[in-house]
Amino acid sequence: MEILVCVKRVPDTAENEIEVNRDGSDIERDDLVYSVNEWDNYAVEEAILIRDKVGGSVTVVTVGDDESEEVLRREMAMGADNGLLLCDDAFAGSDGKGVASLLKAAVEKGKYDLILTGAQADGGAAEVGGMLAAMLDYPYASLVNKIEVDGDKLKVGREIEGGNQEMSEIQLPCVLSIQTGINEPRYVGIRGIRKVASVEIPQQGAADLAVDAATVGAAGARVKRLDYFVPEMGEGADMLEGSTEEIVAKLMELLKAKGGLK
């Protein structure tokens, strides 16, 4: 099976405090630690597991700049066979639909049976996979937490409310967005990264993909972010201050009053 996995380089929220910059035009990007989007990493692991079972290859693709190469290399160190970087000044500022249309162009230049994305990324929109599927006229399932290959079909489970799982049969080719927890992504060591450090990663721009530059990037975006801000949320929590001993004593008093301690 030929599998394409769409990934993104994002600020790592486990490693960084995300703060708004001085004029609210962006998040504070100084000293940010970046990594591959967590959901995408599960998608790549799932692709590798499927390939190892039924054969084929795994290609990881991203829309980004030169620095995005590092996440492609990381996923290749995990076991993906090929990387592909969609990179052009004209792509900057694309909205979700713009990114999906670039990925569509890349899909049409290749031959893939299965396309995976992470269920969501840093923007929290969870939109690119569904858009890509609709553009390609492929069937789609989101929030997938189980995949079984069955000939030219897949049996997939979607994570729905209450921890329940919605099982469906879906025909290939298709697009699936992958939920965390579907597998346990393998660890990537320094040695693995070194092995793929010198592998050439092909780049494709607007001309290679034959996309009209006016339909992507900031110029083509119908959804525009105006600013970043931290909302006024009212009082918030009553913060307990003092030495650890004092805080523990205050907390025990409160817990007793609220029925948390007998």
Next chain:
Amino acid sequence: MADIYAYITHKDGVADDSALELVAAAKQIDANAAVTAIVTGSGADVDNVADAVAASYAKVLKFNLDALAYPNAEVVRKLLVNVLPADAIVLISNDTFGMDLGPGLSIKLDSTFVADVVGIEGVDGAALKVIRQEYSGMVSTHVTADMSSGAVVNLRPGVFAPDESQSAGGSVEDKSGDAGDLTTKRTFLEVVEAEVGDVDITKSDVLVSVGRGIEDEENIEIAQELADAMGAVVSCSRPIVDAKWLEKSRQVGTSGQTVKPKVYLACGISGSFQHMGGIKGAPFIVAINKNVKAPIFQVADVGIEADILDFLPELTDAIKES
């Protein structure tokens, strides 16, 4: 302005709470909007839901067909593309069904998609101005969406105050005959119910809940010791289950269990809306987190800025001694 439609989700013949949230949001987009509800399904349940929401919507379009018996987003999307005008403004609850439906629907209608909206600021010409969140809720953004060729707007469940005025008194129209071709390449098989674990966290009055801040599987014991000292039960947030450190049945959140404790100790939990969506009944929430910017401090009653790996053992010892 183009007509506004709301897709109504329902279960066991009862409309989801979001039905009244969507009509409230529609009125924030256009105060004079005559909002149309769309109800799909099969059998008597659809009739009951359509009749119930008619009080709140100007019009209800009902589709009662065997093919719609289970809400398969691929089937519903085809239906909506067949029956909606191209410039429609479509409101959908951003639950697991809405996330499956919305993005692809916007492409098929050639309209603009706006995901997971938490606030509506207003409309300026064809531009809809909304509030969204990024980075797991750590920052918010103002966003404009061009509605000139229609829009699909997914609204976060539980954030828009429901419109309970029941002032619309609309009519129900059975449009089943207009549904058109609904064949798709994805077929629903069954829903597998969540496994029942060894401990039922929904029955406990006091929960010691752990998140990413616990850092390591071995450290779960620290939380268990505190829970034992308090007579409480250990629950957790999603990353702990993803890491397979605790069973799925211990997960609090929209994709896990809904709990109603009296006291909730959120230990090293950032407090995403998916997690908070699983906590009902307004418990006394204590947040312990070393990141003072964590969203959990906005919703907790009491906050402690501390590393849980240091603080929880101190608390456990003090409780044991008392």
